[in-house]
Amino acid sequence: MTDDEKIARDWINAVEINRVREADIYPQLKAWVHQISATDILDVGCGQGICSEKIDLGLRNYTGIDLSPILIDRAKQLYNSENRHFLTGSIYDLPFSDSSFDAVFSVNLWHLLSDLRKASAELSRVLRAKGKLPHYHGKSERLFIVDRFIH
Numbered sequence: 001m002t003d004d005e006k007i008a009r010d011w012i013n014a015v016e017i018n019r020v021r022e023a024d025i026y027p028q029l030k031a032w033v034h035q036i037s038a039t040d041i042l043d044v045g046c047g048q049g050i051c052s053e054k055i056d057l058g059l060r061n062y063t064g065i066d067l068s069p070i071l072i073d074r075a076k077q078l079y080n081s082e083n084r085h086f087l088t089g090s091i092y093d094l095p096f097s098d099s100s101f102d103a104v105f106s107v108n109l110w111h112l113l114s115d116l117r118k119a120s121a122e123l124s125r126v127l128r129a130k131g132k133l134p135h136y137h138g139k140s141e142r143l144f145i146v147d148r149f150i151h
């Protein structure tokens with residue numbers, strides 16, 4: 001098993017048994033999706049795509065992107081559907097046209113990024129005017145939400 005495979009495997013196991021996320025991140029995410037009027041939603045650093053299952057998409061379109069091909073393969077296996085799509089890629093060079101999404105969210109991603117300015121610029125580019133950008137992050141088993149609104 002390569003290091004990348006081990007990291008991906010560890011993450012898959014951690015997420016699928018972590019009950020804090022069930023009690024906190026997912027309900028917040030679900031509530032947020034209900035309150036915004038968005039047609040196209042991007043999940044950056046989506047991992048194995050588990051968040052796509054925790055929100056009621058309705059007629060909305062969900063796209064998940066992640067650096068790890070191993071996690072994206074699992075996301076495709078588990079969650080691919082007509083309005084859920086997954087692809088491999090980096091936040092620093094998103095393979096989307098300008099203004100492609102009404103909303104972009106990320107869960108537990110930003111602490112891994114070395115160039116926040118570049119990442120923010122890419123998200124700003126792919127977000128439509130008044131797009132929504134919440135970031136969910138776990139800290140000491142407590143979770144908090146930072147809302148940033150790009151106008």
Ligand SMILES: C[S@@+](CC[C@H](N)C(=O)[O-])C[C@H]1O[C@@H](n2cnc3c(N)ncnc32)[C@H](O)[C@@H]1O
Pocket residue numbers: 011015044045046047048049050051065066067068071089090091092106107108109112113
């Ligand atoms: C802690 S995991 C969170 C996964 C998912 N958001 C979740 O909460 O289930 C962080 C993820 O960010 C991805 N990642 C790290 N750097 C990235 C980058 N530059 N662009 C896209 N994804 C990245 C990793 O591959 C990993 O899957």
